[in-house]
Amino acid sequence: MAKDNFTDLEQLLAEFEASDLTELHVRHGELEIFLSKDENAVGLGGGAVQVATAKAPVKTGKTASPPASAPTAAAPAADIPEGAVVVRAPYLGTFYRAPKPGAPHYVEIGQPVSDETEMCLVEVMKLFTAVRAGCSGTVAAILAEDGAMVAADQPLFAVMPG
Numbered sequence: 001m002a003k004d005n006f007t008d009l010e011q012l013l014a015e016f017e018a019s020d021l022t023e024l025h026v027r028h029g030e031l032e033i034f035l036s037k038d039e040n041a042v043g044l045g046g047g048a049v050q051v052a053t054a055k056a057p058v059k060t061g062k063t064a065s066p067p068a069s070a071p072t073a074a075a076p077a078a079d080i081p082e083g084a085v086v087v088r089a090p091y092l093g094t095f096y097r098a099p100k101p102g103a104p105h106y107v108e109i110g111q112p113v114s115d116e117t118e119m120c121l122v123e124v125m126k127l128f129t130a131v132r133a134g135c136s137g138t139v140a141a142i143l144a145e146d147g148a149m150v151a152a153d154q155p156l157f158a159v160m161p162g
């Protein structure tokens with residue numbers, strides 16, 4: 001494994017360990033990783049090798065099927081206005097409200113957006129994905145903290161259509 005790839009993997013492990021997530025499944029090319037903080041979790045392939053750290057067991061292996069439960073975190077229902085369209089994270093990664101440090105945020109509460117408006121970036125292992133509004137309306141709520149680890153399908157924004 002190249003030094004940069006190993007550093008990326010170490011960063012992913014550190015971010016997982018610091019997060020509230022209990023399981024993580026990542027597939028990138030031929031590399032596939034399943035991490036779990038549950039000692040009894042079944043790893044990839046059902047009989048995977050277990051490598052434990054002081055805080056979280058890490059299980060590795062290869063399989064074509066995802067784990068039984070994928071990590072998801074939901075925003076409190078009180079934070080999502082009734083009738084709002086929820087913009088969700090495309091996958092697990094780090095949530096960024098701006099294109100680079102010190103730059104203005106993509107969107108703010110009260111700002112009008114169209115379906116193609118970039119609202120944030122989600123990054124994992126140096127792969128940045130722009131998340132678009134997907135509808136026209138007004139930003140009603142920002143549901144994740146800048147720089148925080150977000151789960152796949154986690155609510156990021158609430159947009160009131162209109």
